[in-house]
Amino acid sequence: MKSVLISALVAAGVLASAPALANKDLATKSGCMACHAVDKKLVGPAYQEVAKKYKAADEAALVAKVKAGGKGVWGQIPMPPNAAIKDEDVKTLVKWILAGAK
Template sequence: MKILAIPLLMVWGAVQAAQPLSQADTKSAMELAKNNGCFSCHSTAEKVVGPSYSSVAAKYSDDKDAVASLVQSIQYGSKGKWGRIPMPPHASLGKDDLNLLARWILTVEK
């Protein structure tokens, strides 16, 4: 049974990533970003401390594993992807919140 769990989770993640966000999901993701201090370092269109969300979306636009990559960066932080300033981890966010934030970031356009 464990052997099937990993591929099924991968398929579920790919299906979730492919689904467009509803207006409610977009609003929830923006509130989540606001409440967790994300807008202190990021904005939707311009670089602040970290890259703009539109730049992140553009960078990952052809990456089939983009949601998983962003979830990992949000949850554990990152260093060196966008310069010398590291992104702090947001380890207290749950799996669903991490997934929602990652999916939302990938929809942000300039």
Template structure:
């Protein structure tokens, strides 16, 4: 009986010490980290800037460059769209959407600047094979 009591007490201590009482992050909290000065200096083209923006945003949670994750790969997106679709795709990054690649909805990024979204799209379209 004493062992059971000790096990229960240590189990409760372990659970309490491992739990965190922080607010869950929203899309806007993890959406976009500003590039550092070094990144701004080394990025010369909109495509390079777009790649940096993607790497610092929440995009890689659902997308990969060359394979499907939750959403389509960037290469699949590049194969489907052209430069004529840059505005439409930038709006989709900002507003979210669903139905084009299946039933899973893409989360909106309402705090995203449209020019930055366009740079991201230009980088994705540059991956066209």
């Protein structure tokens, strides 16, 4: 009985972390992690800092900014446009970032 309970808890933990891992993988595959990290500033801001600055209501504006690129909000180093990333992938990434990118 104990081993069944432990197995169920482990499976629940794996399933709960799967979306976050998938989104970090998507960010890596899309080239985002070359300039950003979840918890520290690299070239661009940490995703956790972005989540603190913006709210869910800002989602559409952030999706547009990721697609078009921009500069000046986090410093003078510009973020290049990401027009090649599918719109649904950009939306997934922005939702993940706004949720705290864990």
